[in-house]
Amino acid sequence: MRTLILMGSPRKKGHTMQLTEYLVQRLSGEVEILPLYNRKDIEPCRDCRYCFTHPACCMEDAMQEIYQKLEKADRILLAAPVYFYNLPGSMKAVLDRLQVYWAAKIRGDKGQALKKGGMILVGGAPESPKQFEGTIQTIQYMLDDLDAVCVGAVTMGGSDKKGLEDRPDVKEKLEELAQALEH
Numbered sequence: 001m002r003t004l005i006l007m008g009s010p011r012k013k014g015h016t017m018q019l020t021e022y023l024v025q026r027l028s029g030e031v032e033i034l035p036l037y038n039r040k041d042i043e044p045c046r047d048c049r050y051c052f053t054h055p056a057c058c059m060e061d062a063m064q065e066i067y068q069k070l071e072k073a074d075r076i077l078l079a080a081p082v083y084f085y086n087l088p089g090s091m092k093a094v095l096d097r098l099q100v101y102w103a104a105k106i107r108g109d110k111g112q113a114l115k116k117g118g119m120i121l122v123g124g125a126p127e128s129p130k131q132f133e134g135t136i137q138t139i140q141y142m143l144d145d146l147d148a149v150c151v152g153a154v155t156m157g158g159s160d161k162k163g164l165e166d167r168p169d170v171k172e173k174l175e176e177l178a179q180a181l182e183h
């Protein structure tokens with residue numbers, strides 16, 4: 001079982017990483033946390049539309065290796081802080097390169113959703129009902145394009161004041177997410 005976690009936080013000991021590590025400790029198999037913040041080795045999508053007719057991206061950069069990792073993974077997760085109520089911009093620039101998977105709908109070779117997916121999102125502002133709404137929707141569409149069924153979204157607002165150590169409710173949700181990914 002291979003799990004790939006796309007990490008959008010620049011802070012190696014930040015809240016997003018803390019939640020991610022808590023989850024990883026509860027997952028079996030091979031797990032890779034892949035940093036996607038400010039990747040200078042990955043160009044943004046140019047909308048050249050090569051992928052409308054080919055099941056590949058024509059841009060030869062570090063993304064090619066990530067495509068292989070995504071295709072081999074059984075479970076795909078996105079872990080990120082929200083910046084202005086969405087994914088950090090530099091992470092989103094990398095994720096726009098997933099257009100090649102969306103384009104399967106145009107090519108007519110969209111696969112079945114056989115992978116499991118999930119997400120971990122953190123926000124510094126006090127928790128509010130809409131805090132993660134837009135980001136969750138964006139990630140759900142991405143997971144769908146990756147043929148992954150989203151089995152859980154764990155969110156933690158209020159990180160400017162409290163961390164995971166003060167949030168037994170978030171720990172419980174991470175444990176539930178691990179269970180959903182495992183079974």
Ligand SMILES: Cc1cc2nc3c(=O)[nH]c(=O)nc-3n(C[C@H](O)[C@H](O)[C@H](O)COP(=O)(O)O)c2cc1C
Binds near residue numbers: 014
């Ligand atoms: C540029 C920027 C924008 C942010 N925008 C939001 C926001 O819209 N909503 C929110 O709840 N927190 C926002 N935050 C706070 C972060 O989500 C919060 O500090 C989070 O814990 C950072 O994740 P990390 O600890 O993994 O680095 C923002 C932080 C930065 C740096």
